[in-house]
Amino acid sequence: MSDDLTTAGQGEGGSKVSAFIRREIGRVAALASLVVIFIFFTIMNPVFASWANVSGGILMSTTVIGLLAIGVTFVIITGGIDLSVGTSMALVAVITGKMVMAYELNVWVGILLGMVVGGLLGAVNGILITVLRLPPFIATLATMKGAQGLALIISDLKPILFATDVKGWDQIAQGNIIPNFPNGVLILFVAAIIGSLILNKTVLGRYNFAIGSNLEATKLSGVKVNRWLVAIYALCGVYVGLAAVVITSRLGSAQPDLGLGYELEAIAAVIIGGTSLFGGKGTIGGTIIGALIMSVLINGLRILGLQQEWQYVVVGAVILLAVFGDNLRRRRAGDTTV
Amino acid sequence: MATAQLLSLTGVSKEFPGVKALDNVQFDLNEGEVHAIVGENGAGKSTLMKILSGIYKKDAGDVKYRGQSVEIPNPYEAQRLGISIIHQELNLMPHLTVAQNIFIGREDRRPGRVFLNNPKLNDEATKLLAELELNLDPKAIVGELTIAKQQMVEIAKAVSYRGSVIIMDEPTSSLTPAETESLFKIIRTLKAAGKGVVYISHRLEELAKITDRITVIRDGQYVKTLKTTETSIPEVISLMVGRKVDQDQRPSNRNIGSEIVMKVEGISDRHLLRNVSFELRKGEILGFAGLMGAGRTELARAIIGADPRTEGKIYLHGKEVKIKQPSDAVAAGIGYLSEDRKRFGLLLIQNLTFNVILSSIPRFSKFGWLRIKPAAGVTRDVISQLRVRTPSENQFVKNLSGGNQQKVVIGKWLTRNCDILIFDEPTRGIDVGAKDEIYKLLTKLAEEGKSIIMISSELPEILRMSDRVAVMCAGRLTGILDNKDANQEKIIEYATKFSDELSVVH
Numbered sequence: 053m054s055d056d057l058t059t060a061g062q063g064e065g066g067s068k069v070s071a072f073i074r075r076e077i078g079r080v081a082a083l084a085s086l087v088v089i090f091i092f093f094t095i096m097n098p099v100f101a102s103w104a105n106v107s108g109g110i111l112m113s114t115t116v117i118g119l120l121a122i123g124v125t126f127v128i129i130t131g132g133i134d135l136s137v138g139t140s141m142a143l144v145a146v147i148t149g150k151m152v153m154a155y156e157l158n159v160w161v162g163i164l165l166g167m168v169v170g171g172l173l174g175a176v177n178g179i180l181i182t183v184l185r186l187p188p189f190i191a192t193l194a195t196m197k198g199a200q201g202l203a204l205i206i207s208d209l210k211p212i213l214f215a216t217d218v219k220g221w222d223q224i225a226q227g228n229i230i231p232n233f234p235n236g237v238l239i240l241f242v243a244a245i246i247g248s249l250i251l252n253k254t255v256l257g258r259y260n261f262a263i264g265s266n267l268e269a270t271k272l273s274g275v276k277v278n279r280w281l282v283a284i285y286a287l288c289g290v291y292v293g294l295a296a297v298v299i300t301s302r303l304g305s306a307q308p309d310l311g312l313g314y315e316l317e318a319i320a321a322v323i324i325g326g327t328s329l330f331g332g333k334g335t336i337g338g339t340i341i342g343a344l345i346m347s348v349l350i351n352g353l354r355i356l357g358l359q360q361e362w363q364y365v366v367v368g369a370v371i372l373l374a375v376f377g378d379n380l381r382r383r384r385a386g387d388t389t390v
Numbered sequence: 391m392a393t394a395q396l397l398s399l400t401g402v403s404k405e406f407p408g409v410k411a412l413d414n415v416q417f418d419l420n421e422g423e424v425h426a427i428v429g430e431n432g433a434g435k436s437t438l439m440k441i442l443s444g445i446y447k448k449d450a451g452d453v454k455y456r457g458q459s460v461e462i463p464n465p466y467e468a469q470r471l472g473i474s475i476i477h478q479e480l481n482l483m484p485h486l487t488v489a490q491n492i493f494i495g496r497e498d499r500r501p502g503r504v505f506l507n508n509p510k511l512n513d514e515a516t517k518l519l520a521e522l523e524l525n526l527d528p529k530a531i532v533g534e535l536t537i538a539k540q541q542m543v544e545i546a547k548a549v550s551y552r553g554s555v556i557i558m559d560e561p562t563s564s565l566t567p568a569e570t571e572s573l574f575k576i577i578r579t580l581k582a583a584g585k586g587v588v589y590i591s592h593r594l595e596e597l598a599k600i601t602d603r604i605t606v607i608r609d610g611q612y613v614k615t616l617k618t619t620e621t622s623i624p625e626v627i628s629l630m631v632g633r634k635v636d637q638d639q640r641p642s643n644r645n646i647g648s649e650i651v652m653k654v655e656g657i658s659d660r661h662l663l664r665n666v667s668f669e670l671r672k673g674e675i676l677g678f679a680g681l682m683g684a685g686r687t688e689l690a691r692a693i694i695g696a697d698p699r700t701e702g703k704i705y706l707h708g709k710e711v712k713i714k715q716p717s718d719a720v721a722a723g724i725g726y727l728s729e730d731r732k733r734f735g736l737l738l739i740q741n742l743t744f745n746v747i748l749s750s751i752p753r754f755s756k757f758g759w760l761r762i763k764p765a766a767g768v769t770r771d772v773i774s775q776l777r778v779r780t781p782s783e784n785q786f787v788k789n790l791s792g793g794n795q796q797k798v799v800i801g802k803w804l805t806r807n808c809d810i811l812i813f814d815e816p817t818r819g820i821d822v823g824a825k826d827e828i829y830k831l832l833t834k835l836a837e838e839g840k841s842i843i844m845i846s847s848e849l850p851e852i853l854r855m856s857d858r859v860a861v862m863c864a865g866r867l868t869g870i871l872d873n874k875d876a877n878q879e880k881i882i883e884y885a886t887k888f889s890d891e892l893s894v895v896h
Contacts, residue, residue: 253759254755254758255751255752257760258744258751261737261744262740265737265738266736266737266738268734269735269737271696271717273716274716275749276715276717332737332740
């Protein structure tokens with residue numbers, strides 16, 4: 053028990069290194085696995101560690117899932133889930149694409165528009181969950197299918213091409229403000245830092261943890277829980293919007309049928325990153341590490357020439373291992389709160 | 391009528407960590423008899439019944455069934471012996487039919503043992519229901535029946551085991567007077583068939599109507615067994631309460647002003663509360679006494695807007711306030727401390743600071759950004775002021791003891807500067823030493839001008855702490871007593887005033 057007595061709480065205090073490691077053991081373990089996996093692939097094939105592969109292959113392919121996963125982290129910390137982020141991303145891409153083309157909007161307005169539309173879609177989820185009191189799983193399953201259909205309807209089943217028509221749209225993800233560092237990756241890291249600040253330093257973040265720790269107690273403490281839940285789902289939507297902007301920039305088009313399945317990849321990243329599906333615990337840093345672990349695995353296995361179907365099996369095994377390891381660690385620490 | 395003895399318990403004891411729940415209790419039951427067990431909340435009635443039905447194992451003592459010593463290690467063995475229990479909360483599957491519920495786990499199957507034999511199930515249920523003179527359709531869906539009819543299903547299920555002992559735990563708690571009468575009719579049918587019924591009830595006036603004998607237990611100890619025809623309700627009450635009242639501590643004479651801080655007028659809800667009105671004065675501790683299910687927690691939750699009211703107004707300092715949700719109550723300066731701290735009061739997986747500032751986060755933020763340093767400072771103040779035993783404000787709340795957790799919840803409301811505090815069972819789950827500390831804290835808060843509503847099921851606690859005692863029964867306020875006029879007998883009397891003709895006494 054003496055260990056528990058020195059354990060520092062979420063987000064504050066604990067300057068000692070040992071206390072830090074104990075508090076952050078989930079993320080430390082995830083980061084350690086990331087490093088080990090990285091070293092393994094580098095030994096197997098040095099090409100893996102080349103900057104071209106790391107930036108263009110690994111980091112770039114993490115951007116979209118990473119952005120979605122940051123959004124979903126907020127939702128999962130409330131104890132909820134958002135299954136709609138993948139198809140919502142497609143819907144945002146299509147709507148933004150249509151508007152940008154129709155009104156000849158510039159790149160900045162386009163980015164802002166994507167985030168606003170994403171935020172609105174997220175708010176719809178929040179309203180379904182709080183006002184209609186639907187379980188998050190059901191509400192976002194419904195909006196997932198709805199968004200999938202609407203994306204196809206609005207786009208008339210055809211991709212919307214940006215590349216040639218909107219000046220600079222391709223630069224959003226593929227340009228290099230920092231030499232040799234793709235803007236898409238920069239967006240992911242900046243978005244992660246902002247997300248982490250929101251989660252740990254703002255009122256919204258604090259209520260996010262409170263709701264996930266104990267919704268009833270939070271409500272009885274006088275917090276307008278429903279309002280904050282809508283805000284949190286909307287925030288998730290803003291990240292979905294940003295992901296939509298990045299994916300259209302990378303592809304040069306809005307693909308109405310691209311997005312289904314991304315939600316599960318994002319959720320997997322969150323879980324590998326040590327965020328509890330039961331709510332109340334989690335970090336953005338962990339989520340980014342989780343997303344990187346998945347990209348590194350896929351990229352490394354591909355370089356090693358493993359067939360895609362086997363890559364899936366490995367990723368599945370990693371999810372199991374990550375959660376099982378987390379459980380073991382917790383059980384040893386005598387933590388019964390799951 | 392020659393009657394055989396069905397049950398005989400002697401010297402039964404049961405200890406839980408820190409509590410002697412039963413100490414050398416005796417009880418017996420004859421064929422064709424209804425034998426009541428009465429006692430205050432926590433006297434040990436349910437523990438005794440749980441031992442009889444195999445849910446708990448006794449630590450010591452002897453249980454004889456039809457003259458033979460028996461062990462009842464689990465509920466199956468109890469059923470095999472012929473002891474059935476009908477719990478206060480019904481244990482039926484609402485989506486299944488009456489017949490399916492009665493024979494759950496013992497379904498007849500067709501040859502091959504794969505498919506169920508529903509027609510036979512229904513036939514058997516029909517026979518059983520006719521035997522008990524119960525007017526029920528075996529094919530009716532249980533969830534669509536009234537509570538009274540559901541209870542009949544439970545009785546039929548209990549009888550279907552063909553046992554001879556049926557235990558009924560508060561069977562009338564959710565029945566109307568007419569339904570209670572028909573329950574009594576069924577009980578008489580069971581009596582006539584030679585069954586023995588153990589009857590647990592808080593409703594003392596029912597005992598005269600249906601029971602043959604009454605056994606009183608108090609604080610886990612056997613007090614006396616009385617013949618119903620030879621006793622009276624006042625005698626039963628005085629045996630239930632037992633302790634000499636003058637031993638109990640009372641609050642020291644405090645000067646409570648006449649300033650009325652909160653006035654509650656005519657609160658009703660959909661299920662239980664009926665027209666509850668009272669006033670709370672500045673610096674006062676107003677105790678709320680009553681039996682379990684009297685509606686005290688429901689009243690508190692209705693006041694703070696956690697559950698909907700159908701009627702009623704709340705005035706603070708003479709002005710009406712609209713409280714529709716808990717955030718309105720908190721904004722008006724009313725803090726509620728639930729009896730179930732872990733579920734309704736605390737963020738167990740977070741640290742002390744987080745819990746202490748939870749109601750006051752806007753105060754610790756600027757433009758949406760949290761200012762952790764002042765929050766930690768306030769928490770350290772709370773820790774020293776309330777003497778919370780914790781290594782630091784960064785400790786997780788789940789690692790604290792019950793008493794210290796309670797102090798954290800108190801600290802949360804003090805940080806919010808609430809003037810009105812509603813404590814629901816403030817010392818539940820707190821050990822004796824820490825209880826005293828909580829009592830001192832409550833007194834100190836009242837002396838500092840906070841107004842306190844204290845719901846408690848422990849009468850000594852009510853008498854020790856309350857300046858006035860409000861007593862509730864079945865969703866109504868049946869009386870408000872000044873501490874000097876209050877004693878345990880009077881409180882029990884008001885707490886068991888189930889009939890409607892009694893008006894509210896001020």
